[in-house]
Amino acid sequence: MDAIRNTVLETWMTEHGYSSNSLADAVNRAVGQLTGHVGGLDGASVRAWKAGRVTWPKSATRRALEDVTGLPAVALGFVPRGRSSPTPAPPQQEEPDMKRRTLVGGIAAAAAAAAAPGTASPRRIGMSDVNRLNKRFAEIIASDHRHGGQLGIEQRAAALADEALNLQNAGSATQRVRSSLYASAAAFRSSAMWAAIDGRRYDVAKAHMREAQALAEMSGDQAIKFRIWSHAGTMYRHMGRPADALAANDVARNLHLTRRDPLFASLGHARQAATYGLIGDTAAVHQALGRARDALDRADQGSARPVWMTAAGDGAELETLAVAAHLRLGNYAQAESHAHRSLTLLRPQMQRDRAINIARLAHAQLAQGAADAATATAMTVPADAATHHARVARMLQEFGAALRATASGSTTVRTWTEHVAAWKAIA
Template identity: 60%
Template sequence: MDRLLGKFASLIASDHRHGGKLTIEARASAFSSEALALQSRGAASQRVRSALYSCAASFTSSAMWAAIDGRRFDTAQRHFDRAASLAAMSGDPAIQFRIWSHAGSLYRHLERPADALAANDVARRLPIARRDPFFASLGHARHAAIHGLTGDTRAVRQVLGHAQEALQQADPSEQRPLWASASYDQAELDGLAQTAFLALGSYGESEAHAHRSLAFLPPHMRRDRAIVTARLAQAQLGQGDIEQAVETARSLYDDTTSQHPRVQDMLQEFTSALHIVAAGAQVTRDWDCFIREQRAFR
């Protein structure tokens, strides 16, 4: 178990740097199979067997997240089905929370807000979310991002308030699973708030949360930094700050994370919006030229 948990820590670190890669998904699936193979080797206590199922579920949920992050949604759905089954056998409420919360994110990316809210509600109703304000905060923050899709400004503000209050109540010294403690904090809360307000068209508030998120993000969270920056460019463009928005978008190409599938999708959306907002302008022609040059160097 210690050896597998070491591999899990390495996987989480790779996700923070790159995210969405097929190699991360494949490694996670292989580690899940390795954990399950240990079930058939000799005798083990029920506690150890439950821990092995939890470990396999954790790896499968990481494969699911890598597929979501890489926009491979059909594959993500298959990982979800397997992860949910493993989590049920493990009896581990923390990994059950992660898997159902990821399911909410999957359906949000598929623009199925009703399914996203239902899946995230499963996570939010688990005992662990009632017992630990940390998990309650994460559930509320992800609910806010989903409500952004529905256009419900009141709900977004309400659940973000709950998320912030719960995070402030959470005991930072409490031992939590690595995937949770390494991924959710004030930076992620502001990142989800940024997503919610961008979907609502509240571009000023989205930009404010983007700057807060970037200020809190540690350097190794390169994937998250790129995604927040791409959304920041969209929020600036939505406010008519065209020159600043283009400058923000150009900064993404200083790092290889500009090739991340989600970042690429957002840059395509940015380009389309720029052509609407500033059709024929010099800044738009310069941006198009810049993009062609970047593609030529790939």
């Protein structure tokens, strides 16, 4: 039987700007992060996937591909061994909402079957179900740290939010379990919201935000309420709406959780500082950053906290937000200093944040007249982030425009232009 081309994978690669070689490189790196040994794929391997000659990659490769794309292998057109080939429509033929309704419909049908009377004893939903969802949430956070802003991460998080909600109707459960399920659904929805913000899809982000807020209220979970309102503040800051950003941050900062745990207070003050930078309030920036540092010093680093608080605990998030605030104020030397500290503190898996802070460091250096150093810094942004992450790509475009304005006709501009062309060629 002739192989059937994997048009779903081909379409995904086209939409996301991947060639066979660049996808192979990205998966090889992801294999290295998973196993400690870089993968051995090349362009021919990916072409075999597209041609349908390989319908189900090996487990480590498959997991790495899922990390890169943010989608399960079956959603990329691969077929598990022993199953007949599906005939899915190419992704571009469905609107995102239709995709979500189809997936949610399947989850809902499974939940209804589990709860159908007369077929079996009612299922008992317990904390083991919640723990399973929490593991999936940790995977979403890990994907966000590596890639950030990808549509696949947003869609996967939204689908898992619906899965958590459907468990509410799949059997009996204690009030503790039900509250935990609502908290899980809110957490997944907040990750979908954040991925949309990070990808500059603000209208979609606002829709996720409204659902996340309602779910968080039903859960009563203070930590997830903080995350949602804090993300809302970031969203409005990126949209250039400082009054709304300050108001959203205030909701997060006034939760009693911030009085109980100084680490949440520190993050709240730091995010407020970034917004004060947007409106040019120097005194407020310094005051907020000072309060953030004081709260961080008082925080118990040994306390158990949500997985998404990782960067806040080691001070990397504080330094990152300080960079943003001082860049907005035009304090370029201070922004550079904070950028170096953030890059030192960021953990290896925080690849998205590292790319953003390298781009910000380049802006700070260029604004101080160091065009050569700034260009060398900007060129260290990984090609994957430079071409596939909306925020990073925009920052580098703005860097290029500023470089051409300040050093027009120089060899530095030519070097940068050639480097950008090389990025695009391997994307």
